[in-house]
Amino acid sequence: MVSAHEYDEAVQRYIRDIEDDLRKVSMSIHDRPEVGWEEYHAHKVLTDFMDKQDGFKVTRHAYDLETAWSAVFTSSAAENAKQVPTIGFNSEMDALKGLGHACGHNLIAIAGCASAVATARALEEFSLPGRVILLGTPAEEGGGGKAIMLERDAYKGMDACLMLHPGGGQDGKHGAGVITSNCISGIKATFHGVSSHAGATPELAVNALDAAFVAYSAISALRQQLAPGTKVHGIITGSDEWSPNEPIVIPSKATMLYGLRTESSFTLADLIPRVLRCFEGAATATGCSLELEREHLYLELRQSGPLAKEFAAAAARCWHSDDGESYHVEMHAKTGASTDFGNVSYHVPALHPMFNLPEAGPKDQPHAASYAKTTALPSSHEATLRASTALALTALKVLTSKDLRDEMYKAWKEDLKAIDAEHAIERLHKVLPEKQGARGKSSDHDHEDGHFGCQH
Numbered sequence: 227m228v229s230a231h232e233y234d235e236a237v238q239r240y241i242r243d244i245e246d247d248l249r250k251v252s253m254s255i256h257d258r259p260e261v262g263w264e265e266y267h268a269h270k271v272l273t274d275f276m277d278k279q280d281g282f283k284v285t286r287h288a289y290d291l292e293t294a295w296s297a298v299f300t301s302s303a304a305e306n307a308k309q310v311p312t313i314g315f316n317s318e319m320d321a322l323k324g325l326g327h328a329c330g331h332n333l334i335a336i337a338g339c340a341s342a343v344a345t346a347r348a349l350e351e352f353s354l355p356g357r358v359i360l361l362g363t364p365a366e367e368g369g370g371g372k373a374i375m376l377e378r379d380a381y382k383g384m385d386a387c388l389m390l391h392p393g394g395g396q397d398g399k400h401g402a403g404v405i406t407s408n409c410i411s412g413i414k415a416t417f418h419g420v421s422s423h424a425g426a427t428p429e430l431a432v433n434a435l436d437a438a439f440v441a442y443s444a445i446s447a448l449r450q451q452l453a454p455g456t457k458v459h460g461i462i463t464g465s466d467e468w469s470p471n472e473p474i475v476i477p478s479k480a481t482m483l484y485g486l487r488t489e490s491s492f493t494l495a496d497l498i499p500r501v502l503r504c505f506e507g508a509a510t511a512t513g514c515s516l517e518l519e520r521e522h523l524y525l526e527l528r529q530s531g532p533l534a535k536e537f538a539a540a541a542a543r544c545w546h547s548d549d550g551e552s553y554h555v556e557m558h559a560k561t562g563a564s565t566d567f568g569n570v571s572y573h574v575p576a577l578h579p580m581f582n583l584p585e586a587g588p589k590d591q592p593h594a595a596s597y598a599k600t601t602a603l604p605s606s607h608e609a610t611l612r613a614s615t616a617l618a619l620t621a622l623k624v625l626t627s628k629d630l631r632d633e634m635y636k637a638w639k640e641d642l643k644a645i646d647a648e649h650a651i652e653r654l655h656k657v658l659p660e661k662q663g664a665r666g667k668s669s670d671h672d673h674e675d676g677h678f679g680c681q682h
């Protein structure tokens with residue numbers, strides 16, 4: 227019987243073996259930031275890296291998505307087994323327009339690689355049966371890459387799915403938090419009017435920008451009546467017709483991109499019709515026609531309690547802060563942000579801790595411009611390796627302990643029942659506008675119905 231200490235020592239060693247290569251991969255992605263669906267460089271360096279790891283079978287451009295990929299490892303001891311315990315990991319890759327890697331997905335990318343490689347090596351060294359699936363998941367910042375991959379069966383057969391995300395700083399200490407996130411629905415509202423000369427013949431125009439203005443105001447007024455924790459935020463984008471130098475043409479088109487957030491999918495279904503009425507009212511008031519489309523739908527994270535305990539225990543065994551204090555995992559943290567990994571957590575028991583970046587200042591949070599600098603620091607790299615070590619040890623426990631798998635499934639089923647997940651999803655699909663066509667080059671996926679997510 228292998229002791230936890232032997233696994234701890236081995237996993238730390240495997241990650242140290244590849245830490246310099248991981249640093250190069252992380253910085254290469256960091257220095258060439260790419261927005262969602264355009265992560266071509268990240269796709270290349272990550273798949274090249276995984277191709278060099280013993281036993282991993284790499285698929286590039288997976289699931290009909292140009293920048294998605296997978297790397298799958300099956301241990302020698304699992305070759306003739308009927309049922310192979312399987313763990314999933316995720317590597318995000320996309321950056322934010324104009325801000326670079328201000329969400330630290332360069333660190334998430336290598337955390338996925340580090341955890342997957344260390345888990346695979348342990349399976350081989352200790353002759354354990356198991357499978358590791360690492361997914362390269364595009365477009366987390368709004369495109370819903372994981373939601374699409376989920377519909378295309380990328381997460382099929384996993385007993386549990388894990389990933390990491392960097393967070394803020396905690397007094398310079400290493401550590402992590404197990405967060406709940408918000409549920410978000412992206413809505414695109416396009417107003418169509420009639421353009422005309424703003425000075426000579428304004429009476430002939432139907433002003434689409436006015437419609438956007440009225441909708442913006444209506445939503446702003448609605449906010450006072452919204453429950454605490456509800457957020458409605460958006461932008462107005464123009465069309466090519468908008469005069470770049472002078473406002474001489476009354477706009478015939480205006481598009482509003484909105485995010486509607488609540489703490490749960492159940493309450494999101496109540497919010498959506500109230501916001502849609504603001505768009506509809508603005509169209510009526512101005513005489514514009516209105517086109518409504520749903521964009522991404524990210525469900526709130528359902529974190530697995532049993533997996534969180536394993537992660538915290540592994541981190542505490544392996545790591546201490548520089549002052550000797552043990553690695554602290556805050557078990558009930560909260561964020562108003564959202565992730566497409568929430569959809570995965572409705573599908574399979576899941577864990578998504580956010581680890582501290584020791585040198586992040588108080589205002590140095592994901593999506594702040596300063597955060598892109600922090601995600602390149604050596605201390606942030608070290609924080610990623612420590613959290614990845616704990617994540618790989620969590621994975622090993624899932625793969626080697628039927629008791630943990632049973633406990634995890636039981637907790638997950640009870641959790642989904644407690645939030646009435648099935649009914650909540652049904653309600654959401656009733657109130658959401660139609661979606662756009664499926665992303666990807668094959669027509670084989672026309673049957674997709676937006677189950678737990680939608681097409682961008």
Ligand SMILES: [Zn+2]
Pocket residue numbers: 329367592593
């Ligand atoms: Zn982000």
Ligand SMILES: [Zn+2]
Pocket residue numbers: 329330331366391592
């Ligand atoms: Zn992020």
